[in-house]
Amino acid sequence: MFIQLNFESDDPIYTQLIHQIIEGIAKKKLLPGDALPSVRAMAADIGINLHTVNKAYQHLKQEGFILIHRQKGVVIHPEGVAKADTVYMESLQKNLRPFIAESIARQVSEEAFLKQCRKLFNEINEEGETK
Known part of the structure; x- marks a missing residue:
């Protein structure tokens, strides 16, 4: 595994x-x-x-x-994971908030923060697409 x-x-x-x-x-x-x-x-x-x-x-x-x-x-789960709904999106926002606040406090630009997010999102997504 x-x-x-x-x-x-x-x-x-x-x-x-x-x-x-x-x-x-x-x-x-x-x-x-x-x-x-x-x-x-x-x-x-x-x-x-x-x-x-x-x-x-x-x-x-x-x-x-x-x-x-x-x-x-x-x-x-045999039916796959449920798609994101309003509750999930609210949870996502709540969980991202401290990371964003810390990034701002550490003077990470919005562009650099979003670049990191895109990089990780694409890395995970692309690995899944190649399977």
């Missing part, structure tokens, strides 16, 4: 796991209906506590990225 966690990072492991799985979906490395390892298997594979994996999976389930079946296990 493509999961690579940074155990030295300030970001919690479960958050890194969430982000890696979502990026895998965005890059089409994980497709609707694809199976993910069980909580125990994922924890053993990457050497982390099973409660950490469970926390990440529960968040992903709540956000509609995965389904957890008693018999089928953990799968990427």
